Amino acid sequence: MRFDVEGMDCGSCVGKIETALARLPGVADIRLNFATQQLDVALAPGAAIGADEIVQTIERLGFGAAVRPDEAAASEAEDGAQPQPQPAPPRWWQTRRGRQVLAPSGLMGAAYAVSLLVPVAAFWIFMLAVLIGVLPFVRQAWALARAGSPFSIETLMSAAALGALLIGEAAEAAAVVWLFSVGELLESVAADRARAGIRSLASLVPSTAIRLDAQGGQRTVPAAALRVDDRVLVRPGDRVPADGVILQGASSLDESPITGESIPRAKRAGDGVFAGSVNVEGVLQVRVSRAAADNTIARIIHLVEEAQASKAPTARFIERFSRGYTPAVMALAALVMLVPPLALGGDWPTWLYRGLALLLIACPCALVLSTPAAIASGLAAGTRHGLLVKGGHALETIGRVGVVVFDKTGTLTAGVPHVTDVLPVGDLPEHEVLALCAGLESGSSHPLAHALVAHARAAGVGVPAAAHASASAGRAVHAEIAGRRLALGSPGWAAEAAVLTAGTQARIDALQREGKTVSVLLDEEHREVLGLAAWRDEPRPDAQAGVAALQALGVEALMLTGDNPRTAQAIADPLGLAYQAELLPQDKLRLIDALRGRGRVAMVGDGINDAPALAAADVGIAMGGGTDVALETADAALLQDRVADVARLVALSRATLANIHQNVVFALGLKGVFLLTTLLGVTGLWMAVLADAGATALVTLNALRLLRFKGAGVSIPPAGRPVAGRPPSAGRPAPCPAPQKLHPGG
Template identity: 65%
Template sequence: MQYHIEGMDCASCVRKIETALARMPGVSDIQLNFATEKLELSLAPDSDTQYRDIEKTIKRLGFGISATTDQANAADNDSDNQLNTQQQRWWQTKKGKQVIGLGVLMSVAYTLALIFPDYGTWVFAIAVIVGVFPFARKSVVLAMTGSPFSIEMLMSIAAIGALIIGEAEEAAAVVFLFSVGELLESVAADRARAGIRALASLVPKTAILLDAQGRQHTVPVGSLQVDDLVLIRPGDKVSADGVIVQGNSSLDDSPVTGESIPVAKAIGNTVFAGSINVDGALQVRVQKTAADNTIARIINLVEQAQASKAPTARFIENFSRYYTPAVMAIAALVILVPTLAMGGEWSTWLYRGFALLLIACPCALVLSTPAAIASGLAVGTRRGLLIKGGSALETMGRVNVVAFDKTGTLTEGKPRVTDVIAFTQKRPDQEYIGYENQSKLLAIFASVESASSHPLAKAIIDHAKAAQISIPVASKAYATAGKAVHATVDERPLAIGSPVYATEKSLLSMDQQADIEVLQKAGKTVSVLFDEQSDEVLGLIALRDELRDDAKEGVAQLKAMGVRSVMLTGDNHLTAQALAHHLNIEWEAELLPEDKLRSLNEMKDNSKIAMIGDGINDAPALATADVGIAMGGGTDVAIETADIALLKNRVTDVAHLIALSRATMANIHQNVVFALGLKAVFLITTLLGITGLWIAVIADTGATVLVTLNALRLLRFKGAQPLNALSKTK
């Protein structure tokens, strides 16, 4: 079951709801996301608890609730509800109306107190009773549902206690200021949720569907199906993920990837829902439905990330469970010890004890970490850094070794054929069994590779097609993981393998090894074609994958930040050495997937490791590392396995990630100091009788607002400094 919850101001609200629901029979798997206001739970079909009981319980706790029927509706309703919440001004909300009402009541009380001073206390007493009633009722419900140490309970006890000891005017001020604080927290929380609303609004609501006759129909985006044809006019937002089948244009992908410069795209290029078509009209073949497009996946991953708790957040949340009862016990001692043991006045120490109860509110402390984490995740998403949880964001700042895969990570992942070398050999009967020219050899290479999805295989096939070479049909294709691909072509069992594999099988002559070495020293990757029946080498093909433009800058930035970089590749030693020398990076070559795991596990003994890759073969290593990072253009398996995805495919974004994590953790530490430090100061001043109840409320509210505003500062995060700035700093 899924619900949309309204009225949560801080992370402690989540705990109140979860605690209440956990006590209900048949309710399990409770997941409540403060940032997205989404509640998911399981309800046993034979349970005495009904869905109406769930809704009733949450409403009794003082929160709004609306049910959704399925995942698709949930997404739509979440977006609509959040947009409605955004459109409401603060004075239109329930808490805003309560503050205005209490403000009017307080004004009337002060006015009547001036006109009828003898009745002033009674007027303020009425204001206290009217104002505290909603909070007192909520505190009773919370106590009955498993949350006795709520801020509502603390405030109600303090306000009613102050009224009993004759401090009616100050009790009224406490109720009013507390209501103002609740409103400020609500406004701040809504500001923090703006990121999800912004994402949800990127995709247009309607699309222009082209039918078989080319006629245009305006339809809801949610109705689009795979293979539908849609028209994207100049200035329109792209309505679906798809591929261009007609037209060319420049597209602004910044809403999706964060890339600020429009990208020229033509027939065959992929487009993303939410991108903006700058100049030309496009016809796009839909590849993903609205529920599965890039924006929807980003929203889903961000929601999951915000729902997951960072280790620091879990620690503080557990700490707060003991903190509040402990402070309540101290407040009781403050009241009892001076009066019973030292003869102090009851009214004085009751007053100070009640003030201490208000200072004990843990809202600011509980909010200190999730507010910063939510801001960090939001700014990361805006920069094209899709971080799947607070734990990954927190761990990234402690990383001191970054391991890079080569192909598609440090390089463009678009290898191109540079050399095709055919070998000819003769049998004793003098018949040629090799391939006497490059075209025939290239055709056989492409045929054997036709069943492979490896980037090198695709490059070979594309090169053959571009040369308009006819590719023979292969059969019995299979692969030896990390070593070779095999197929039968023209009834000959052939294989394409690495030079290492060919050497292991003793296939290469001295001259052939020399040819390979020359190519590898030029930074090229070489594959060997051989006949598995006769063990004769038929030819070589060489490819080169150019380094990304920002690869050298990215590695240098990491070094400047004190982070060690290592390249782990399955490519040969000579090619790896040539690239590593250019990047000034450590390297290990000729690694199988299991070798990468071994290397990572060895490094993990003394370091925090981040692994960056883009292929299916990188998925185990991404899962093994402390933080797995996938290039956004990589395979779905790599992206799903990784903790973080770099949507802009930039190596420099790794340094941005580490800088963002460090800034977030610094922000959390500041928030904890603010939350505890402010309370400590007013704790002392309250015990000394310098400050009273209304100051205690301001201290609590002020700490919460201060923590929230400090967390929102992260939204202005600019990223890691470029190298020229770092050198100037030094």
């Protein structure tokens, strides 16, 4: 069962609800997400408890709860039905916390006014204000104690306020109640601000769409009613209502809400589009490829919610620490109240007052919130920039890696071969050699063939028709063009089919040393070489800059590939990378294990053929472009397919870790200062309340600073610029254990 929970303002609220629900018979598992205020409860088979009992239990603790509508049922909107407008978020004075502030504020004002007019009645007026103001907190403290949380902040505050009344400090007790209510309201506002990131993601998808029928008629329908294969019209300025493929039209689309890329991307028929992207100029017809609950935005939101729900190692440690911290400080408060008067002849009212102030300092809210607030902000900041991290554990670990291992194809390179050279051999001009090569490959589905035909068309070279085409598997393609029997094949096949001169062989060897795949164009009838064509999967434009940025952060970069050493060296040398070549999947796993001696290891791959290595590394990072594999494989995904984003991810993790450490220092340091000043009698009850609220506010505001993260500290030079201090030949085999047996063909 899934519920929406309202009123959770800090991490300790999660613990209160989890403790209460765990005591209910039949509850098997509880997952409560502070950031999204969503609760998932799994019941044991045959459990008699229902949703109503769960809601009542949560409400008795002072929180709001409601059964969450089934997402699948919610998307079953009728055609043409207008979506219900979402209610505006309540103003602060309309919330439960707001009402709890307004009531004590009125009582405090009235009490001070009456005390000025009738001084003799001041004590009784303030006592009445305290009793009325503290009553909701006493009820909540009693419910929490019965539910298994006796050391709640409500218990501590109630005891302090009522204790202050007993020793005659009615005015200060009233100030405690009022300040505590204000502090709770400020926590609520700050927590709501931290949750705004998820709401802004959800609002990217428009609520309506223009659906086209078979005759081209237009009808406005809820976006949730769209089904796979529906056709929708997207006008200039509209947001795309669903993931899909363009059927008609061409335009530029602003995909920054999804990928973080600020420059609109040109799209035409056949290209995919993301829900939530903005159509900049042209009119598009789009075929829906994913239902609303499964579009890219929905999946990103789901993964971010899951990531925020998973607790980071530091958060788990702090929760364990806080469970002992609160009882320890309460025990100290009891000793402060009793030992000086009993053993040292101290004044009872003075030491009772100081002990009550210590009770307020015992609240662990700021400490418990220190890590999840920073993790939630870090995850949200990463998502804004196309850096999708799956949980606090991964976000913490990425900043501690010492080695980043890159796959080559599809990671450091684009994974798409490009024609780099077309060289005539003999009397034919270059454009004719290109035309004949493209004609031979025009009927092939091989990626090299597609690249060659595309290159010819981009160069304005006509592709001649080929007849009687055939292929020698893995060796050559054959066809007749303009009455000539031609072939395009590998250098090995060409050496058997014709005589390669020393000059031609030297040119082939030079191209292969550059890591290029070479094909030879032959006139089969005359056994004559007409030209050479070369391809290479080129490094991504930002690969060199991204590797340099990692090295500037003190992280070692290494390339592992199954390709041959010449190709590996041709890619690694300009990037300044160490490398190992001709590796089988099991060789990569062995090397990753060996590299752990240098620290934690991150593996960056394309999320498909690198799955074993991604799983074996301490952190797996997928280059994904928003694909299923990128979102579902590994611990993090780079939605923009940029090598430089690996360095940004490391910088984000380190910024988050630094923020966590700052928060812990704020939380413990501020309480430590007030603990000392309270024992010395310098500060009293109302300052203790300010210390608790102030620490929580500082922690929350400091965590929110991460939302402004833009890769600070990561200097990424323009693509293609040489890496400072590294000559182009700086690439070298990695100094790590070599596999005992290598696959000879890569």
